[in-house]
Amino acid sequence: MSTTSIYDKGLDDLVNVNSLFTIAVFIGLAYATPGQRSLDDREECNAGASISRRLVIYEVVAFSFFLLSSLLAKTLKMHIAIFKDEFKSKSLQIIRVVMLTLAALGSVIGCFFLQLSMIHVVEIRLGRLSCGSPATWIAAGTVMTVVSVALIFYVPTVVYILYLVWRQT
Numbered sequence: 001m002s003t004t005s006i007y008d009k010g011l012d013d014l015v016n017v018n019s020l021f022t023i024a025v026f027i028g029l030a031y032a033t034p035g036q037r038s039l040d041d042r043e044e045c046n047a048g049a050s051i052s053r054r055l056v057i058y059e060v061v062a063f064s065f066f067l068l069s070s071l072l073a074k075t076l077k078m079h080i081a082i083f084k085d086e087f088k089s090k091s092l093q094i095i096r097v098v099m100l101t102l103a104a105l106g107s108v109i110g111c112f113f114l115q116l117s118m119i120h121v122v123e124i125r126l127g128r129l130s131c132g133s134p135a136t137w138i139a140a141g142t143v144m145t146v147v148s149v150a151l152i153f154y155v156p157t158v159v160y161i162l163y164l165v166w167r168q169t
Contacts, residue, residue: 011073011074011076011077011103012077014069014070014073014103014104014107015070015073015074017107018066018067018069018070018073018107018110019070021062021066021110021111021114022063022066022067022070024114024118025059025062025063025066025114025117036052036124036125038123038124038125038126038127038128039125039126039127039135040126040127040131040133040136042127042131044128044131045127045128045131045133046127046128047120047123047124047127047128051120051123051124051128052120052124054116054120055117055120055121055124058113058114058116058117058120059113059114059117061113062110062111062113062114062117063110064110065106065107065109065110065113066106066107066110068102068103068106069102069103069104069105069106069107069110070103072099072100072102072103072106073099073103075099076096076099076100076103079092079095079096079099080096093168096165097162097165097166100162100165101162101166104158104161104162108151108154108155108158111147111150111151111154112151114147115143115144115147115148118143118147119140119143119144122136122139122140122143123136123140126139
């Protein structure tokens, strides 16, 4: 498999994953309406306006990083197609590596903020974590665990790939 086809496949996958995450961002934004009551019967367990505000902030930040990542990945793909005859050029290699690094970093940071926003969605729907509802803790714990495990595998792999790419430059 050639270097350009590896870049191509990896960049396509990155854009596809970012698209799925972007859908999750917009679903999360639907829960940011003021005055929503949680499924917990206690009034003090309803998420207030501050949690809804933070949800919107985290969703917008996550979306921004996913968009940055996707746009850089698409740009890098076009860059490789346009300059495929000059693939060994030192300055073009540096540009490609910087774009790849920022695209990967944008995806990881977007995942972090998406995770934070999903915890706020859980609090809005099931009640605040401080109320100690088992359902809230299970849902929030599951989001934290699953995303953290995924990032534990994803981040070192991306760092290793970036190390290999930077070493070749």
